[in-house]
Every structure is written in C-alpha cells, then in structure tokens.
Amino acid sequence: IDITTSFYNLHHVFQRELGDDMGFLAWRDAGLNPYGNSIIVNAKFLEANRPLIDRFVKVTQRAFRACVDKPEPCVQALVDANGALKFDNELQNWKLVEVLMSDKFSREVALGIHEDKRMQDDYELVRDYIGIDKPFDVKSVYTNEFLDRSIRMPK
Template identity: 40%
Template sequence: MIRRMLLAATAALGLSAAPAAAQDRITLVLNWLPGSDHAPLYWAQQQNRYRDANIALTIENGRGSGFAAQRTGSGQAQIGIVDSPSALQARAQGADLVAGMMIYVQSPYGIYWKRSSGITGPQDFRGRRFGAPPADAARVMWPMIARAIGIQPNEVTWVNIAPEAKVASLQSGAIQATTHFYNVHYIYERVFGDDLGYVLTRDIGFNPYGNAFWINGPWLRANRDAAQRFIRVTQAAYRDCLANPAPCVEAVSGPAATSVEDLTVSWRLVAELMGDDPAGNRPLGGMDPARMATTIEAVRTAFNAPEMTPQQVMTNELLDPSIPSHRAPAR
C-alpha cells in the first residue's frame, strides 16, 4: 500500500515538474510606427490571445513597407506588414514572401496638396515638388500612380523628407504635394480645412491590394502550424475590433503615443479600407487570385519585374473560413 502511494506521488510530481511546451517565437515587423491599423495586434497581445495559442510574439516598429519587406524576406522577422505592391517588388528582387492575410482590401494611397498652391487636381501635378521618405509605399509605386493619372513619372520632382515632416512641409510650402495613407486623412482635414485638396488613387483607377501580413517563405514552409495559429488569432482579433473598437484603440494608444479620440477616428478609416472586396464570399482577410493577378501585373509592368502567379505569392489556407468578410462603412 505504501509502495503504491509512493509511486503515485512520484508520478504526480513528475507530471507537475514536466516542462510546458515551448512557445513558437514569432517576430512581426510593422510597416511604420504603431497606429490604429495595428490596434487588434496590441489588443490581442494584451488579452494573451497569442500566448494562449502557444505563440511568443514580438512586435517591432517599422520604417516603411520596403524596410518591412526586406526584414521579413531576409528571415530577420518571420512576418511583416507590407504594402502589397511593395512586397511584390521585393519578391521580384529575390525576397521569398507569401501573403497570408489581407488587411487593406482597398488601396490606402492618397495624394494631398493645398488648393492655394494652384493645384486643382491630378492634371496639375506636372512640374510640382512632392515630398516623402524614399521608402514611402506610394512614392515607391509612383510610376504606376502616374500612369493612372496620365502623366510621366519624371514630371514631378521628389524631395526626401521624414515621415513626420509631411504635414509641416506642406504647410510651409517646402513641398507642394505629399503622399499618405488614408487612415490619417483626418489629420489633413483638421490642419488644412477648406484649403485641403486630395485624391485617393482608388478613385482614379489604381486600386491594388494594400497592406497585408506577408510571411517569410522558408519559415512558412517549415512552420505552417505556427503561421496558421498566428493568422487565425490575428484574423479573429480584427473581427472583434471591427465589432467593438473601443478596447482595441485603448490598447494601442500607449505604443502609438496618440489619443484614443484620434485613434478612434483613424480606425473608422481603417475599417473602410478593410472592406468590400469585389470578389465577395471570402473570409475576413481572404484574397482573390484574380485581384492579386491584377496587382502583380501592375508591378510587373511598372518595374519590368519577372512574371509571378497568385499561387506563388498568396495563400488563403491559413485563414479561418468561418470568419466572414467585412462590409465597409459608407464614405
């Protein structure tokens, strides 16, 4: 009897002393500094959703889509948030990247100017001075945007400025136009009021897929289960934040160093960009191969890139098919 009790106690101690399963370590590099579009990530991490999925997630600040693509493509980060045309351009240059979940179904590119500068629309861009960082996604894609407008890319002059200097440079007249993602549109409206002029490229015929979670290809092939757990936790977090944004913007307000009020306004613009893929009937974050093919063709034409197929650059298989796509609020 005593021997049986000792054996039972030993077995119990052995079970309690057994080490927990090692978590899968994933580094996610953002496209820029934390903002409203990253709120679901910080909220899910705050709620221990990644930990509960056996993922040890590290979120790194980014310095543009080009930087995120380079860091992810080289394997320094397993996953990066990258503007899709920038990711495809990086892939054409040798980076092995695969899109696992689309964030911006609609292109986020916007071009902003002051009406008092004499610009009345894109037809007046010729000879103007544009300012943006070299890695700015819309600047990188300028050849394609210019083609949609109907001008030559070299008909504007680009000036290098820091990301945080865009609004001030436009105010001062140091530049006459700049590019920015639509999720900060409210800032331009607030600063420039009735003097604001702008155009969204999706309204002038250039509407490629936007930001997505792009995954390092070799890591994905070796760690498909971990990649799927990350994508599904993230997909569910975006769904929950679309339904109830308040706790999500609260979670990112500290890392973003931005007020909850401003983040709430910005999140509404993010929600607009996330919805209404013409293909429809896809889960949240799902991608249409035909739409991706159009995005690939735009990049290939603009940069003389090698041919790629949607099957090579994207997968919907990591997503939870039961999470429905999002309907964009009216503008």
C-alpha cells in the same frame, strides 16, 4: 496645396487642418488598387511551421474583427503602449482603417482575403511600370489557405 498622396487613415488630419476644401480620391476609384498590409512568411518557415502559421493567421483575423466590432479597447491598448498617441485621434484613424479593410471580398469571402484578380493586377502594375526580372505566376507567391472563411467584415 493642390494634391498630395497620403494614407487614407490620416485624411481626418488633413481635413481638420485644410478645411472643407480638402477632397479625397481613393486610388481604387482611379483604377489602382494594390494591397497594403499583408502577413509575409518565407517558404522555408512556412513549410516547417504550418500549424503555427495557421493559428497566427486565424487569431489575427479574430483580433481585427473584434476591433471592428468594438474598437475602443483595441485603440486604448494601442494608446497605452505608445504614450504619444491620443485616443480620439487613433479612434478616428481606426474608423478609416475599417473603411479600407471592407470590400466585397472581405465582407463575402473572408477578412484578409487576397483576391486573385486584384493580385494579378498588382503583378501587372509592377511588371509594366517597374519591371520584373524573372516573370512568375503571381498565385505562387500568396495563399489564402490559412484564413477562417467564417470571419468576415460586417455587411
């Protein structure tokens, strides 16, 4: 195999199977850094349930940070809920997810932050290569207002 795309958290599987010849290039190092996982809420639900969303986002942040601080119970809960998973593999997987979760903004501003320039870059990427029928201000489709700014990735 010369090149493939995959999720970084599975890199350890490729490396195990393909050996030392397996390299890795993070898309962000090549100038492409779109967001992956995000919490998405439609505008109507958001306006009707702001306190609920506020609590949900904050507890999600705390849960992710707790799993960073002590991953074993989190990984064990995942394995317990999904019988085909193996603890050691999922722990390796989680360690790679932590790498993806950690950047300047998650360490210095808030875990889960959507950084304005990165969002604008994502918008422009979609606009330029896929197309957008009705242009819009990208800042109108996301918010960081519910994040607890005291919850950050470790430095």
